[in-house]
Amino acid sequence: MFKTQAEAQEFLQGFTSHLDETPEDREVVLCVPFTTLGIMSKSLHGSRILLGAQNIHWEDSGAYTGEISGPMLLEFGIRYVVVGHSERRQYFGETDETVNFRLRAAQRYGLIPILCVGETKQQRDAGETEQVIFSQLEKDLIGVDQNNLVIAYEPIWAIGTGDTCETKEANRVIGLIRSKLINPNVTIQYGGSVKPNNIDEIMRQPEIDGALVGGASLQPEDFARLVNYQ
Template sequence: MRKPIIAGNWKMHMTMDTGRAFVREVAAGLGDTEVEVVLCVPFTLIQPLKAAAEGTPIKIAAQNMHFEDSGAYTGEISAEMLKEAGAAYVVIGHSERRQYFNETDETVNLKLKKAHEAGLIPIVCCGETLEEREAGNTEAVVRRQVIAAFEGVSPEQTVTTVIAYEPVWAIGTGRTATAAQAQEVIGYIRGLIETMYGDVISEEVRIQYGGSVKPDNIEEIMNEVDIDGALVGGASLKPDSFLSLVNF
């Protein structure tokens, strides 16, 4: 049985004070949750929020990383640094990284492998633009991204990787894929993993949906057979909203 995972992606939001207050309020409202709760926070918040979340079910994630261990890469951060700061997860290949910061299928693959080397759990993203969907290319785009991401990744590493399907046209737009649309693509992704690694691995890999997830659509999304959680943007910035998602 795959454990549901709800991850809040704060993007470039929150300070230490607001972040700590958020963690306290969410931790108080979780109870005995059976959901894996992850907060993907700015680099400066990883260490303080790891400390604030001590003794709670909340795990901390980074939003990006470099694929080299060290070097002359001004402004970058390595997997080892993230691990040392207290991150348990790292988001890789988010569409905003692809769109604004020249992330490619190749760098996603390098980062995925480096994250595993460092003992981080990658949340690797894939998804099509509106133009690609309207042209009927959703499966082709997702197939290319998934196959490239997992090139040279072992079955043991794959089974602990979280995949996030995030249609670019649904991120921050208020436009959400229907539960059926999300299930269709996520089912396709699970089929790709089965082709690459076999049915045992594909049945264990957790696949999230991301794209304008809100308290009023989370239950419908989570009722789909292949959807194991959500990668949430705006709705993860307020404790009550995020708790509604976790306690779906």
């Protein structure tokens, strides 16, 4: 929940100037608040930056105050949508069942969902990391097309805490996630205190295909450094 329309445009001006050196095969996606989708859609038209939303409801319309539907998102040329982010699960009552509904709705409208999974500090300390994540995958992916999917491993204890999951451990968990998929070629990202000073090491890991970035995406120079990892 950051940036007004004016702030988003200012961000974009600072950010796009850094993309000249970005390899063509890197996909850059901005998942912005609903209020900035319109202005960003116009500003990004014809650029290499793709647009994503932060949530989607499973119904086309209805008495779901505060939610947003697939047809509403399609108007803005959305390509991606984040589903099941840990903050949605933690603060807004998201369950594996509703995550599954949202994933299938996204795919119904031709959107690529970015499914977030991960464990809390309490679960990790109890040795339940694998159990928790495997359970999430099993419930979340019922009826979901794995050829039209991105997964993000977000250890919840590492989000916004500055406490990054060790890269080798993140690589190990992402490898385990991959082993549970029908399609082993699904793009799997790491998210959790990704910063300019650790992105190169994160992206050196063989199982990690990309990064889902939170706080470090708010400054154009920082986010550009992540996009242009070495």
